[in-house]
Amino acid sequence: MSGQIILTNKRWNKGTYNIPSSPILVGLEYVKFSFDVTEMTDPALGVSAYFEISFDDGVTWPTKGNVLFQGGPIRLTDMAGNPVVRTPPFISTHEIYLADPTNTQRRIQGHVVISGGSFKTEVTLETR
Amino acid sequence: MAGAWVQDDTNVADATSTTIAKAFGSNVTATNLIAVVAGCGGNQDATCADSLTNTYTPKTATYDAANDQKHFQWYAKNIAGGPCTVTVTFNATSKWRRLGIMEISGCDTAAPDDGGAAQVQAGNSAADYYSSGNIITTVTDFVFGGWQDIDGSGSTLTAGATPAFILREADATKVIAMESRASQAAATFDANFTSNVGWRAITSIMAFKETAAGALSLPVISETVSLAEALD
Numbered sequence: 001m002s003g004q005i006i007l008t009n010k011r012w013n014k015g016t017y018n019i020p021s022s023p024i025l026v027g028l029e030y031v032k033f034s035f036d037v038t039e040m041t042d043p044a045l046g047v048s049a050y051f052e053i054s055f056d057d058g059v060t061w062p063t064k065g066n067v068l069f070q071g072g073p074i075r076l077t078d079m080a081g082n083p084v085v086r087t088p089p090f091i092s093t094h095e096i097y098l099a100d101p102t103n104t105q106r107r108i109q110g111h112v113v114i115s116g117g118s119f120k121t122e123v124t125l126e127t128r
Numbered sequence: 129m130a131g132a133w134v135q136d137d138t139n140v141a142d143a144t145s146t147t148i149a150k151a152f153g154s155n156v157t158a159t160n161l162i163a164v165v166a167g168c169g170g171n172q173d174a175t176c177a178d179s180l181t182n183t184y185t186p187k188t189a190t191y192d193a194a195n196d197q198k199h200f201q202w203y204a205k206n207i208a209g210g211p212c213t214v215t216v217t218f219n220a221t222s223k224w225r226r227l228g229i230m231e232i233s234g235c236d237t238a239a240p241d242d243g244g245a246a247q248v249q250a251g252n253s254a255a256d257y258y259s260s261g262n263i264i265t266t267v268t269d270f271v272f273g274g275w276q277d278i279d280g281s282g283s284t285l286t287a288g289a290t291p292a293f294i295l296r297e298a299d300a301t302k303v304i305a306m307e308s309r310a311s312q313a314a315a316t317f318d319a320n321f322t323s324n325v326g327w328r329a330i331t332s333i334m335a336f337k338e339t340a341a342g343a344l345s346l347p348v349i350s351e352t353v354s355l356a357e358a359l360d
Contacts, residue, residue: 090193
């Protein structure tokens with residue numbers, strides 16, 4: 001899987017982080033938000049991301065969306081209540097598929113909001 | 129033409145397998161749109177197909193590492209008509225497979241996509257509000273909302289009130305559900321549900337452009353007349 005880094009994978013402190021307008025490489029098919037929820041066991045902790053996609057080099061931004069992950073305890077039982085063995089890190093992901101992968105004028109911009117603590121977060125553009 | 133719900137169905141299978149499938153109760157109609165929501169245990173990849181060889185476009189894929197379950201959305205535009213079984217195939221065996229399928233009429237057959245989102249929420253209280261997160265749409269849309277309980281089962285679900293959705297189906301165990309709203313004007317809004325139990329859940333939304341008003345199909349003129357005949 002080849003990718004294009006939009007927000008570097010590191011521990012980001014509580015706050016709002018802008019994703020400046022950036023070109024999307026031809027051929028990439030989805031934007032992927034990754035959140036390390038290993039330490040997000042408190043539901044008061046959360047990460048949200050807002051993004052916009054342009055297909056005309058930033059003149060218009062017709063595709064918009066947002067993503068939210070709310071913290072919670074790492075579940076060590078399955079849906080039936082049976083114990084399961086799981087090992088960290090626990091990385092939640094959200095992928096939104098992008099239209100028009102051959103378009104040379106696609107761009108992405110937005111922001112990520114970290115609330116309640118600090119978490120490892122990454123935003124990448126990838127291909128299937 | 130306004131978008132309209134036609135039919136839907138769900139399937140839930142907790143045992144381990146690599147697929148989950150469901151047939152529509154009635155034949156689907158050519159040029160309509162099929163919206164699909166699916167879920168599974170683990171962080172699997174998945175593809176969607178049907179017995180009419182329609183092409184499904186992935187919209188979102190959301191993995192919650194806290195509860196180790198995943199949630200997917202696809203749609204197929206301008207579909208072929210006939211008896212239709214939709215199948216989601218995972219790249220590895222998976223428990224807790226869920227599938228919801230909905231046929232929708234009156235959507236743009238060329239480029240219906242007008243936005244999508246999904247959110248993971250913890251569920252904190254006895255009665256909780258679950259939101260897909262807002263999308264910002266550009267035209268009048270038919271809106272599809274999906275909900276997957278990734279924590280428990282058996283809750284009582286209510287469709288979103290603002291904006292007003294219609295709860296179309298929730299499976300018997302209430303682990304997968306779908307709602308819809310037709311003719312939603314361009315706006316910022318979400319798909320939302322209320323559950324009487326505060327389970328951890330994933331809520332999602334897809335908006336599909338309705339066929340533009342006045343975009344009537346004209347009859348094809350199949351007879352040609354020569355200039356000489358016309359002047360005769």
